[in-house]
Amino acid sequence: MKLLVPVKRVIDFNVKPRVKADGSGVDLANVKMSMNPFDEIAVEEAIRLKEKDVATEIVAVSIGPAKAQETLRTALAMGADRAILIQTDAEVEPLAVAKLLKKVADEEQPGLVVMGKQAIDDDSNQTGQMLAALLGWAQGTFASKVEVEGDHVSVTREVDGGLETVKLKLPAIVTTDLRLNEPRYASLPNIMKAKSKPLAQKRPEDYGVDIAPRLATVKVTEPAKRQAGVKVGSVDELIAKIKETGVIA
Structure with missing residues (x-):
């Protein structure tokens, strides 16, 4: 079975984003970029399925600028077999990503x-759900456990009330949550090997997909700064303080 693993190049999760002075978006200049953490988990899960002989090939795909090759090389170094970059400098919305x-x-x-x-x-x-709808495939979202059994996959998913397990007929879409696994680090030998693994380059036009935006960003602002907390001596004082700040009437 072949596995397809989409990955996205994003601002590194350790970096504090800065908003542009004109409020038009997030400043990406000279900012460290890396693979989206949820996608790292997806790559790791695909590798584990291959190690269990469930899968025979892992194909990583990314949609973004030329520098997204670095993200794909990371996936290849982790254990993916080949990669596809759909190159575009435009901001691609989830629906366009799903169509591609x-x-x-x-x-x-x-x-x-x-x-x-x-x-x-x-x-x-949104992308996983939209892709499932476009393909007409079953979907298991927010997966914390994935088990492939013959022509079905069992997905334990995190829901508000706890855990829910669904059994899906293959082919299917699985979206990964944080508790699914701990992604491995790519070793130096595997990083070197990744440089020779095939990486195909395409453009959205090759697939006949219109990626023109359907949404417009009106304004981007930083969240309001949190106010310092205060200590109170009793429950009555706490209630009075809450009323004073207008949290409750």
Whole structure:
């Protein structure tokens, strides 16, 4: 079975984003970029499935600028077999990403698509669900455990009330949550090997997909600074303080 793993290049999770002076977006100049953490988990899960002889090939795919090759090389160094970069400098919205991934899935015919549940830059949490709808495949979102059994995959997913397990007929879409696994570090020998692994370069036009934005960013602002806390001597004083600040009437 072939696995398709989409990955995204985002601001490193350790970096504090800065908003542009004109409020038009986040400043990406001279900022450390890395693979989206949820996508790292997806790559790790795909590798583990291959190590269990469930999968025979892992194909990583990314949609973004030329520098996204670095993100794909990281996936290859972790253990993916080959990669596809759909190169564009435009900001691609989740629906356009899903349409492009559908075209890739139509070509590659994977048995399972394993992808992060969301990207930490826009937090949309939409692409996996949209891709499942476009392909007409079953989906298991927010996965904390994945087990492939024959032509089905069992996905334990995190829901508000606890855990829910769903059994999906393959091919299917699985989106990964934080507690699914701990991604491995790429070793130096594997980083060197990744340089010789195949990385195909495409453009959105090659797939006939219109990636023109359908949404407009009106303004980006930093969150309000948190006020310092205060100590109170009793419950009555706490209630009075809460009323004073207008939290409750």
